[in-house]
Amino acid sequence: MVSAKRNKDQNEYELQGFDDDMDASVGKRLRKFVKEFSLNKISKLRSLERLPLGNYYILPDSRNIALLAYYFCEMRLSIPEIHGLDIIIKFFLAYNDSETYKLVVDHRSIAKRYIKSDFILDVLGCFPWDTIYKGLGRREEVRYLVWVRLYRVRKVNEFFGKMEKDIRISYFGIRIVKLLAVEFYCTHTAACIFYYLATTLPPSKEEYTWIGSLQLGGYSYENFRAIDIGKRYVTSLYWAILTMATVGYGDIHAVNAREMIFVMIFVSFDMILGAYLIGNMTALIVKGSSTERFRDKMTSLIKFMNRNGLPKELRQQMKKHVRLQFETGTMSEDSVVDYLPMTIRSKVSQTLYSSIVEQVPLFAGCSTEFISEIVAKVIEEHFLPGEVVIQQGGASDQFYIVAHGILEEVLVAEDGSEEVVAQLDAESICGEVGVLCNIPQPFTVRVVELCRLLRLDKNSFTHIVQIYFNDGRKLINNLLEWKDTDARVGQLAAEITFLVAKQQAELALMVNNAAFQGDIAQLKQLVKAGAVTARADYDGRTPLHLAASKGYDAVVHFLIREGVDLNAIDKFGCTPLLEAVKGGHDRTIAILLDHGAELHLKESGSFLCQTVMTGNNELLRRLIEAGVSISATDYDKRTALHLAAAEGAFQVAKMLIDSEADVFAQDRWGRTPLDEAVLHNRTSIIPILKEAAVKRNLVKTISDWKSTVRTRKLTAAAKAESAESDSNGQESQKLVETKESSPRLVSSAGTSPRLARPTATSPRTIRSAESSLSIERQPASERRLERLVTLGVAGPGRRGSNLSDTSSEGLAAKYRTLPARTVGFSGQTIEQSHFARMNPLPRRxxxxxxxxxxxxxxxxxxxxxxxxxxxxxxxxxxxxxxxxxxxxxxxxxxxxxxxxxxxxxxxxxxxxxxxxxxxxxxxxxxxxxxxx
Structure with missing residues (x-):
């Protein structure tokens, strides 16, 4: 079970399917190498990829290069031929560019890069310097060139570095091996130098060297050149290790000045080396190195990929991305910045990204504050060549600003064919159309060269735009300008047009919301950004409607100064003044009335009747103050006074009467408010209705009398002028005079005889005629009131001989004391003689x-x-x-x-x-x- 699990977890390591033979013999490893590189399989090597021109190159992460690194690392240090083969391979080994991280496979570029870097030292390291030294007469100057071979040590470092990243191998074990190798290499080199210093003196001066004068126990190293080479190496290595460890037993020490100088240098170097070794050992114990964090992250990633069965291509992309983070240092930079306060992190972002964001065409003309907020929210990410940053048809959750590198926007057709729409370089932006238009991403964005992108989430961007609304409008304008010049944006003209219309609607809603909330600062900002205050929402309500309904006087003043329509009517038939009336905001009502606002209340009669029925006296008062038509009727021709009289609402009735409500108005059944009060026995309402009716009749009677007198005077003047005319003209004038000025008198029989020409009669006759004229001129509504009074008051009748008193006081006294059945001039009651003929009721x-x-x-x-x-x-x-x-x-x-x-x-x-x-x-x- 353990073996099966181990095999399952190992299928994602760097050397897939290759056995770990670290402890195998050299012969076994050589046979393995020959088996893998047999000539009959050379055409199947996965490390060789054929280019279109027939050239070959070797992938740096291929399996065969890994084999060479595992099995011939030691041989390259000792066998020049193997090192020469390594030089030849380097001319075909592709590499990743350090800036773009793009795989370079061009032979000329590969050769140029290698010649400029390690080629000369690698070639010098392949020379047989020992043979040359002997052939040139053992000259010491030539012998120093052997030290060039030490440059090969970097291969050992690369070897251990690759093994440290191979998570199949224990990180602790490989680090211990590396530290021991470093220690051994340093002590071995020091031992060689110690021995070299001793051999440079002639044999006659051997006693002046550390080994020639050495006496260990009973054994003397005199004439040391004759001693076995192995014993000499062990002795020299023993001294080097003791010196490095600074133990200092004193049994071996420097003798001449050259040895003393080297010992001082070596001991100083040992302090640095010791710190390095101890520091690494401490890091191993506390597990704090970056490499170990990388290994832990890679291990977790591999387990995740194996557990979910991800495809191989996706696995490679994920591992390369993690490696990219490790190599570029972003894996540790993010954690460092996370520990900083928000203000400091914002300043860091400003320093790093402000110059990039300001150059983006989409943000051209935006305010500095808006740019600062954008910079503070961006997140830096790196992408390898070939990676897909944005997938066509995907959700528009973020967009990217290109800080470094090259990308391409690709339009993928339904048949899978691809068309490159645009190429994006530094200071470009991608994915912004999908975010702004709130549509799926229209293009696939793919990395061409290693890219450093600044990601901005949609939620953060939307929140910033809502705060800086002016800049949001500028973004849309910039996008509209691109529509005519940018081909990729021009393909989305319909979406952009819809976006503009949508933003206009949202702008209207924002203006209405600011007015509804009373946020005058936000309202001013929106108006400054170009918002139209007269634009209505889906219900036809303008900002003035909402501000008036809430009683925000400052907002109402501001909107009036902006020139809004004071009498705009929404879908519910309400004006801003009516909203203020309904809301009970007296101050707002006064402001609107001062600027000429009107109610424009449809079906005002029904609304007034409903107000009276609900008993909302304050609303009725405000409606009256706002100028409502107080005598308006409902569908049954009832006025508010009708309902107030019927319900016995004394205060409402008094308010309506004081507001000049028509007390003679009749509903479709012919009933007046006084009829309603009598019918429902509203004793508190009847007196005020009678008094109001009397007052209205007095005013009208006096007005009609003055009009009659004025007409008579005009008639007399016309007669005087007509006397000078011919007879035809006189007859015509007499006819006009007769029609215009002659009143009709009602006889007791109900007929209307023509009045005779005025003659000299007795004063009694004149007074009777004038009294008859006064009653004849009485309006129908007044006569109907007279009858209602007669019906509503019980008591005996009384002759009305004093009805000719037409003064204001006399008429008022007459109508206040009007009996039940007032008698007219012919002996009949008014009810029987006058009211029936002169009441202008509708035909029935x-x-x-x-x-x-x-x-x-x-x-x-x-x-x-x-x-x-x-x-x-x-x-x-x-x-x-x-x-x-x-x-x-x-x-x-x-x-x-x-x-x-x-x-x-x-x-x-x-x-x-x-x-x-x-x-x-x-x-x-x-x-x-x-x-x-």
Whole structure:
């Protein structure tokens, strides 16, 4: 089980499917190498990739290069031939560019790079300097060139570096091996130098060297050149290790000046080396090195990929991205910045990215504050060549600003074909159209060269735009300018146009919201950004509607100064003034009225009646102050005063009367507010309605009298002028005078005789004529009031001989003390003689039947529909003419006598009966029994 699990986890390591033979012998490793590089498989090597021109190159991360690094690292240090093979391979080894991180496979570039870097030292390291040294007579100057081979040590460092990143191998173990190798290499080199210093002196001076003068126990190193080479190496290495460890037993020490100088240098170097070794050991114990963090992250990533079964290509991309973060240092930089306060991090971002963001065309003309907020929110990311940054059709959650590198925008067709739309370099932007237009990403964005991008999330960007609305408008304008010049943006003209319309609607909503919240600062900012204050929302409400409904006086003042429509009507038929009235904001009402606002209330009568029925006196008061038509009627022609009288709302009725409400208004049933009050027995309302009616009649009567006098004067003047005209003209003038100035008098019989030419008569006759004229000129509404007063007050009648008193005081006293049945000039009551003829009621239809309403059904005959007459007598005459029946009385359906035709409503049934009908009429129930 353990082996199976180990094999499963190992399929993602750098050397996939290759056994770890670190402990194998050199021969075994050589056989492995020959097996892998056999000539019959050379065409199948995965490390060799054929270019279109037929050239070959070697991938730096290929399997075969890894084999060479594992098995011939030691040989390259000792065998020049192997090192020469390594030089040849370097001319075909592709590399990743340090700036773009793009794989370079061009042979000329590879050769140029290698020649400029390590080629010369690698070639010098391949020379057989020992043979050359001997061939040139053992000259010491030539022998120093052997030290060039030490440059190969970097290969060992590269070897251990690659093994440290190979997570199959224990990081702790490989680090211990590396530290031991460093220690051994340093002590080995020091031992060689110690021995070299001793051999440079002639044999005659051996006692002046550290090894020639050495005496260990009973063994002397005199004539050391004859001692076994192995023993000499061990002795020299022993001294080097003791010196490095600074133990200092003293059994071996420097003898001459050269040795002392080298020992001092070596001991100083040992302090640095010791610190390095101890520091690395401490890092291993506390696990704090960056390489170990990289290994831990890579291990977690590999386990995640194996657990979820991700495809191989995606695995490679993920591992390369993690390696890129490690090599570029971004893995540690993010954690460092995270520990800083927000203000310092903002300053760091300003320093690093401000110059880049300011050059982006989309942000051209934006404010410095807006740019600063954008810079503070961006996140730096790195992408390798070939990686897809944005996928076509994906959600628009972020966009990117190119800080370094090259990308390309690709349009992928339905058949899978690709078309390069644009190439993006530094200071460009990608993904912004999808974010701004709120649509799926229209293009696929792919990395061409190693890119350093600045990512900005959509939520952060939207929040910044909402704060800096002016700059948001500027972004849209910049995008519209690109539509005509940028091909990739021009393809999205419809989306951009929709975006502009959407932003206009959102702008209207923002303006309305600011007005609704009373945020005058935000409102001013929006207006400064180009918002139109007269633009209505989906319900037709303007900002003034909302501000007035909330009573925000400062906002109302500001909107009025901006020139908004004071009388705009929304879909509900409300104006800003009506909203202020409904909201109960008196100060706002006064402001709007001062600037000429109007209610424009549709169906104001129904609204007033509803207000009266709900008992909202304050709303009614504000409506009156706002100039509502107080006498407006509803669908039944009822006014607010009708309902107030019927409901007994004294305060409402008084308020309406004080506001000049029409007390004579009639509903469709012909009832006035006083009728309603009498009908519902509202004793508190009746007096104020009577008083108001009297006052209105006094004013109207005086006005009509003055008009009559003025007309007479004009007539007299016209007569004087006509006297000078010819006879035809005089006759015409007399005719005009007769028609315009002659009043009509009503006789007791109800006829209207023409007035005679004024003659010298007695004062009594003149006063009677004037009194008749006054009553004849009385308006119909006044006469109806007179009748209502007569019906509403009980008591005996009184002669009205003093009705000729037309002064204001006299008329007021007369109407205040008006009895139940006032007698006219001819001896008949006003109710019988004047009111019936002069009340301008609308024409009404009634069905007339020539029998008693209690007559059995089998004895009944058809009636006839006729217009209602002015008097009962006329109605009786009409019945005689139609039915040939001399009627005496007119009854209603309940058998009640009708004393006036004004009591007959439209489409009522009336019955004309004589004395016989009245005598024969019994109990309706008894009659029905008899009939049965």
């Amino acid at each position: 239809r009634a069905t007339i039947f020539p029998y008693h309403p209690w007559t059995p059904s089998k004895l009944r005959t058809l009636g006839k529909v006729e217009w209602v007459c002015s008097t009962v007598d006329e109605l009786l005459d009409l019945a005689f003419h139609e039915f040939g029946k001399h009627g005496k009385k007119v009854l209603n359906q309940d058998g009640g006598e009708i004393s006036s035709c004004d009591l007959i409503g439209d489409l009522d049934k009336v019955y004309v009966v004589d004395e016989d009908d009245i005598q024969n009429a019994g109990n309706p129930k008894q009659e029905s029994k008899k009939t049965d």
